Amino acid sequence: MKLYKKEAFIGRAKQRRFFDLGIHNSSGSGFLALLIGLMTFLAVLALATSFALSAMAERWSHSLSNQITIEIPATNTSKGILSTEDIDNITTKAGKILSRNNGVESVEIKTRKEVEKLVEPWLGEDLDLRNVPLPGLITVTLKETDEHVITGIRNSLKPLSGSIRIDTHESWLSDLLSFTSALQLAIFLIGSVIGATTIIAVAGGVRSKLSIHYEEVEILHLMGAFDTYIAKQFQVYAFLIALKGSVIGAFSAAAVLFLTALLSNDIAVTLLPDFELSTTHMVFLCLIPLMAAILAAIAARKTVMKDLLNMV
Amino acid sequence: MILFEHVGLRYGIGPEVLSDIHFTLEPGSFHFLTGESGAGKTSLMRLLYLGKRPTRGLISMFGENINSLNRNQMALMRQKIGVVFQDFRLIDHLSAFDNVALPLRIKGINEKDIRVNVEELLEWVGLGDHIRALPSTMSGGQQQRIAIARAVITKPKLLLADEPTGNLDENIGLRLMNLFEQLNKMGTTIVIATHDMHMIEQFNHPRLALDGGKLEVKEPSSWIKRKIENVF
Structure with missing residues (x-):
């Protein structure tokens, strides 16, 4: 690299710039990553619970289908x-x-x-x-x-x-399935709130960055940068910050789930079937950090594109 | 061609800072923009670099009425304009190289060409040894040269410069003015806002003289003639 060999004094750029705007340098990035990490942590726990409930309900339903119990009192x-x-x-x-x-x-x-x-x-x-x-x-x-x-x-x-009594399990199974459905709905709502909170947090963070770096954004504009060019900077920034936070959040949630599984193995739970997740569910849970990052990137892009309309 | 017809500009509900501005800049022309502080030089420059839309009147640039342009068309129009700001407006966290490369990256030029062009231009403005330097570590004169290199790197159709030689020593100032002259000869329309009478005299170009928000175009001969009259 012929270009960068000549420099030998303090204050030189370490590498080719990744962002034209200094958005990654200013404060607030750590807080945003932490917030997204927490949201991902909650989302992974909520989804894992939802998947486990769904699997349990299916196993119950499957194991009791076509079965009746005859009781001789x-x-x-x-x-x-x-x-x-x-x-x-x-x-x-x-x-x-x-x-x-x-x-x-x-x-x-x-x-x-x-x-x-x-x-x-x-x-x-x-x-x-x-x-x-x-x-x-x-x-x-x-x-x-x-x-x-x-x-x-x-x-x-x-x-x-x-x-002699004949129990077709139908009413019990129906109540149980209604209960698990209600729980899944509650978890879905919690997931939606987590998603909405993430979007609002990212939008707020990006808006604050946009305000801090207003002059730099204006310079890019005056040089002929399209709104999409500027939005892309924030989009990449939000993606990377969210990916960082959400990977940490997902790993923390995985650790909690692992500990819970270990503890529940030690306790003899005879009333409930095993708490298990299928491979598909595990893959889906692993994709949550990526989905959080994509969601953050979309939220950032939409926010910036909207706010840039206020500039000439 | 750049055409201003009865252009007025006001900020908010305040009085007009520019009123009834009317002038034409032919392609490849070279003008100095002069005027006392508060005469409206910065506002006129802002209109020229499309940093603001006029509150009234018509501005036409390169055959397009800017009032009818959408955001993307405005961006494309701005890519034809190079600006040297008085306060340089360099991006602090970017190296000299990346600051100068910025307009090329915005235009989507490939990195190989960017490297060749930027390096060559930085050498030319005497900053070949400061390629990785951050603006905060450079002197005012060096920052100004970076700002000038950034403005001319794309060989713009219109070059606007606000006091471009203010922080430079005479020798470098002259070299840069010669660069502007060369660009002008290649067809770039140039407007330089300056207080530097010595430079205005040395480079015999017409003046856009602003006074209290009104503009008067003064041809060099008449201006020099009056200068001579004033002297005697």
Whole structure:
């Protein structure tokens, strides 16, 4: 580089300029990066939660589709509390009846140990359940969910016990899906607020830079620079600042998610399915810093283009 | 050709700082702009470098009525004009090289050509050893030469200079005036605002004389004649 070899005194430019305007030198850039970092941190957490909820709801929905649970209650309206033998007897008979039904794919009779395991979270591990009357449970997988098949099953089991209950999980699943949908909507709204805050922050930061560097902008204008040429400087500046802040924010959020996953593995969560993210969701989360940077660049460009209209 | 027809300019709701300005600058002409402080030189220069639109009247530049130009057309029009500001208006964080290269980069010239042209011009104005220097480390005279190099690097159709030799020693001032003369011979229209009577006398060009917001075009012969009359 012949050009820059001649200089040897303090106050020389270190390299070819990246920005014509001194926007990267003046104060306020650090604050903007920090703000975008925080916004990205929140956005990654909110989106990760939304994705995990969506995955959980799908797994729940998938695992319960075409499934019904037959419960043989431990109490009977005519005989009072049934003995364990009676319950086992009715359960076995019910299993045989169900296996013969054409609409049934498979029948799984829960053993007493499995039923004890199911009630454990409510009754505790230390309680001796040997003398506690527990209901009989049969998980039935249907070939397809059909009201006629369920009615047929109900009628065929009636002679065994009038108090047999059939749980199609529908109302529980419907409530659960409504709840997860409401949570996802709330997260979407939070995400929108985060996005809007980022845009407002970038617009404010850029406007302040534009005001600080008004004279330099005017010089570029007077030399014949198009508005797009000037806006591009702010656009690149906002992109780089936002990318820097959002990468830090995303890494911080990833660390928090990792710690949460570690902690939740240590805690025996038996009531909820695993909190997992798919590869697609992970890729999407990794793209958030880039999206934040692009959003910042667009916000910067729009702001500058609009404000430049006030100049001659 | 540059044409001003009954041009008036006011700032806000204040009085007109320029009123009924009427003149023509033929392509390749050379004029000095003179006038006392507050006569409206800066405002007229501002209109010439399209830093302001007139509040009334018509300005036509290179065959275009500037009132009818949109923003992009105005930008293209400004690319044909080189300006040397009295306060230089260099960009502080850019090196001498990058300041001079700025108009070329705005025009989208490739970096290889920019390097060759800028280096050559900086050598010519005597700043070949200050290519990477920041303006803040340079003297007033050096900054002025950077400002002049920046204004002429694109070989503009119209060159406007506000006191361009004010901070320069006589020798460099003369060299720069000769540069302006050369550019003028190549077809650049030049307007130089100055108080330097010695320079006006030395370079025998017509004057745009501003007085209280009114403009009078004075041909060199008549002006010199009156000067001679005043002397005797």
